[in-house]
Amino acid sequence: MESKVQEQTTPKDLSSEAPGTLTKSSSMGDQPWQEWVAPVVDILAKVPEYVGEFFSEYKQPLTTVGLLLLAIISVKIIVAVLGAIDDIPLLAPLLEMVGLGYTAWFVWRYLWKASNRKELLAEFDAIKNQMFGDNA
Template sequence: MESEARQKTTPKDLSTEVPGMMTKPSSMGDASWQEWVEPVIDILSNASNYIGEWFSTYKQLLTTLGIIVFGIISVKIIIAILGAISDIPLLAPILQLVGLGYTAWFVWRYLWKASNREELFAEFDAIKNQMFGDNA
């Protein structure tokens, strides 16, 4: 009698084989889930190929953008360093005096007389030939 009462109160979709499982697993939800997962797995498994093709296609553009970004970052760092140096007391005026002194020496040594200017141009030509060759 007890088993008859139990059968009457147990709904047909309840799982009695696996303890803790309230209902029988439906195969309909798994199929729709797999339809979404398979394309994602395909894309992820071929991701290195996609990325490699993309980089080879846009190599020159990426190089140019990288150089521009590196240049901007370098300028910002240099400006920050110069600002920090400028904030140190007496260092900025001393560096300005050194710069003025070197400029005065350069003018006196190379630009004051015509013979010294010819010597300077000869040194420039020697450096240019050393860097670019005799054809430049």
């Protein structure tokens, strides 16, 4: 009878080493959800490593795909801006007139006479040498 009273007053969760401290229950590790949690935690812990390996292995194709997407997005933005400019009254015809005027000036200044064409070629060669060096 004395042992029965002692069992009732000493709960299983209390530590006998230090009064008032709880011990780990052995039944906590036997729960079925922990069988599924451990592999998921392991996989999630290795995700940065997997991503790093993937990017290091496929660096050039990913760069190419990224540049293609960037080019497509840039073209769409430019088309949208030009469409918005075209919707402004009198601005599109004004810009067309400016473009035609500059084209006429360029033809008159550089392409009309042979001496002016030689001058234009000399300017192109100077720019090419400045950019790529004298060996180009």
